[in-house]
Amino acid sequence: MSVSARKLRLNSGRSPKGQENREMRVFDKLGGPPKLDDFFQEYNHFLRGVDRYEFHLQELIACYSRGDSPSALRREFAFAVQKVIDTDRAILALPGGRHVFAHLGEFAELFRDALVLVAFGLCLRAPSTDIAAIVDRCDRGDPLLEAVTGAAAPGLQKPSGPAQFPGIYDGLYATLTASAPERERLIYDYLSVWYSEKMEGFTFKDAHLIPDTTDYVGYWCFEVAGVVAALNINDATFADHPHYPRDLVASYRAG
Numbered sequence: 600m601s602v603s604a605r606k607l608r609l610n611s612g613r614s615p616k617g618q619e620n621r622e623m624r625v626f627d628k629l630g631g632p633p634k635l636d637d638f639f640q641e642y643n644h645f646l647r648g649v650d651r652y653e654f655h656l657q658e659l660i661a662c663y664s665r666g667d668s669p670s671a672l673r674r675e676f677a678f679a680v681q682k683v684i685d686t687d688r689a690i691l692a693l694p695g696g697r698h699v700f701a702h703l704g705e706f707a708e709l710f711r712d713a714l715v716l717v718a719f720g721l722c723l724r725a726p727s728t729d730i731a732a733i734v735d736r737c738d739r740g741d742p743l744l745e746a747v748t749g750a751a752a753p754g755l756q757k758p759s760g761p762a763q764f765p766g767i768y769d770g771l772y773a774t775l776t777a778s779a780p781e782r783e784r785l786i787y788d789y790l791s792v793w794y795s796e797k798m799e800g801f802t803f804k805d806a807h808l809i810p811d812t813t814d815y816v817g818y819w820c821f822e823v824a825g826v827v828a829a830l831n832i833n834d835a836t837f838a839d840h841p842h843y844p845r846d847l848v849a850s851y852r853a854g
Contacts, residue, residue, distance in 0.1 A: 723850065740759060827848050
């Protein structure tokens with residue numbers, strides 16, 4: 600199936616009765632169109648009742664890829680946040696259990712999951728209680744997390760300390776102190792290496808290469824969306840990048 604240079608229009612398949620066909624947002628030549636029909640069938644049959652938040656964060660991402668509206672994404676975001684709370688409760692009940700997003704400066708994927716969820720919350724203008732439910736279960740003080748948190752829920756931001764993952768997020772940390780024109784260039788440059796270099800070792804990378812997988816639901820740099828929204832960065836030069844979730848930022852700017 601060919602992928603246009605701009606946007607791929609697809610019927611997302613077995614949509615609920617009475618629901619209009621969506622326009623899939625994925626126009627990524629790297630992974631191509633994900634098999635979202637299969638993903639949602641598996642999720643609805645086997646995973647929706649599971650407490651582990653990871654399945655529900657993936658479903659939220661799949662809903663974005665499918666082309667769901669902001670209102671639909673808000674519902675799924677709230678559901679994912681509740682699953683964060685449920686997961687956290689289960690982990691804390693274990694001997695030596697720590698909060699679900701206690702990354703300890705070592706576990707980059709846990710940190711990214713928290714950052715991605717807060718970015719979703721900011722762009723969807725979620726209530727501060729949902730933002731608190733995420734960040735209260737995460738190690739605090741990282742400058743990126745605090746910047747996006749402060750924009751999403753003023754008053755919840757904590758003092759910033761050292762960058763916890765400079766090797767992964769160097770370009771995004773730099774935007775926090777850069778001038779407005781420089782911020783746009785930094786984001787552009789970061790997006791160009793986000794998947795190829797910065798996400799090396801993350802579990803979702805190269806999921807599209809696994810035969811018959813439903814794990815690939817689209818590759819999106821949601822952490823960039825959070826930074827762009829939080830700092831009001833002009834996205835004109837990188838809006839068409841296939842990994843930039845521009846519709847999420849547009850939703851935030853539309854109020």
